[in-house]
Amino acid sequence: MPRGGPDADVRLGLATGSLEDPLVVDAAAVLAGRLLAEGGDPERAVTLARTLLPPSTVALLGSWERSRRELADLLDTLTDAERDGTGPLGAHSYPRSAVRLLSPVDRPPTLRDFFAFEDHMVNALKNLGKEVPPEWYEAPSHYVTRSAAVFGADETGQWPAYTEMLDYELEFAVVIGKRGRDVAPEDAWSHIAGLTIFNDLSARDVQRREMGTRVGPAKTKGFDNGCALGPYLVTTDEIARPFAAGMRALVNGAQWSSGTAASIHWSIEQLVAHASAGETLQPGDVLGSGTVGTGAGIEIDRWIKPGDTIRLEIDGLGALETRVERP
Numbered sequence: 436m437p438r439g440g441p442d443a444d445v446r447l448g449l450a451t452g453s454l455e456d457p458l459v460v461d462a463a464a465v466l467a468g469r470l471l472a473e474g475g476d477p478e479r480a481v482t483l484a485r486t487l488l489p490p491s492t493v494a495l496l497g498s499w500e501r502s503r504r505e506l507a508d509l510l511d512t513l514t515d516a517e518r519d520g521t522g523p524l525g526a527h528s529y530p531r532s533a534v535r536l537l538s539p540v541d542r543p544p545t546l547r548d549f550f551a552f553e554d555h556m557v558n559a560l561k562n563l564g565k566e567v568p569p570e571w572y573e574a575p576s577h578y579v580t581r582s583a584a585v586f587g588a589d590e591t592g593q594w595p596a597y598t599e600m601l602d603y604e605l606e607f608a609v610v611i612g613k614r615g616r617d618v619a620p621e622d623a624w625s626h627i628a629g630l631t632i633f634n635d636l637s638a639r640d641v642q643r644r645e646m647g648t649r650v651g652p653a654k655t656k657g658f659d660n661g662c663a664l665g666p667y668l669v670t671t672d673e674i675a676r677p678f679a680a681g682m683r684a685l686v687n688g689a690q691w692s693s694g695t696a697a698s699i700h701w702s703i704e705q706l707v708a709h710a711s712a713g714e715t716l717q718p719g720d721v722l723g724s725g726t727v728g729t730g731a732g733i734e735i736d737r738w739i740k741p742g743d744t745i746r747l748e749i750d751g752l753g754a755l756e757t758r759v760e761r762p
Contacts, residue, residue: 562736610719614718633723692735
């Protein structure tokens with residue numbers, strides 16, 4: 436939360452107002468202030484507030500229905516005096532510029548990434564001299580990557596030393612809020628906590644080799660600081676269904692890609708149902724949508740360079756900026 440070095444305190448932030456320039460409320464700080472105002476001991480108020488509202492969103496998602504109601508109530512009852520005040524955990528709120536946003540899901544139990552947009556499959560495989568296999572149309576396809584690769588909006592993406600063709604991918608991601616196995620498509624939304632933006636950085640020169648082995652992707656994706664999520668987790672009560680948001684990618688301020696979530700071939704409900712078939716989805720699991728059509732450099736033959744900034748915009752979810760640097 437508050438900007439600082441590696442030892443800065445990590446807190447749960449609630450973004451209010453506009454997605455472009457929100458006020459970020461420190462949930463635990465507000466709760467600690469309320470507990471103290473009720474006549475509690477300052478040390479006990481801090482301990483209890485940190486316990487009830489931990490910085491780990493995965494921990495909160497473990498009791499998501501209760502946590503969502505409590506967080507919504509905290510914002511609904513927040514007074515102007517509280518918002519602008521301070522307490523035993525410091526300031527109750529900060530401007531966006533004063534905080535450092537980490538991933539809205541700190542360490543997903545699993546990170547599955549789907550290939551749900553047909554246009555992307557057609558475009559990308561055409562540039563590799565291939566066609567979409569008929570099996571793609573039989574069931575949603577996905578791979579499982581390292582959750583340790585996740586990083587947030589105010590962290591730097593890594594350009595691995597072993598690639599010369601790093602690429603961005605314009606995606607959204609579904610975050611699971613309720614455990615479930617063999618979930619029916621019509622029940623899928625009840626298992627979703629919210630959506631966020633996902634930039635799945637990919638080493639395309641490595642991918643060409645790995646695709647030949649029919650085992651990948653391995654080193655193509657999932658390297659340290661290779662999976663950007665953020666800037667926020669937008670809860671399902673804020674999302675229109677069916678999800679049909681406009682999606683754009685800009686590199687150093689110039690628009691390279693545009694598409695719409697409405698063009699998805701395999702629906703969000705189908706992705707959740709397929710991921711849960713025979714596997715128990717856990718709170719905090721992340722399901723990537725796959726890249727929207729034209730949403731990657733490999734589709735349009737345009738390539739980012741070390742030091743570039745990629746800005747992914749999805750209507751209703753905000754904008755995720757990622758600067759990529761060599762280690």
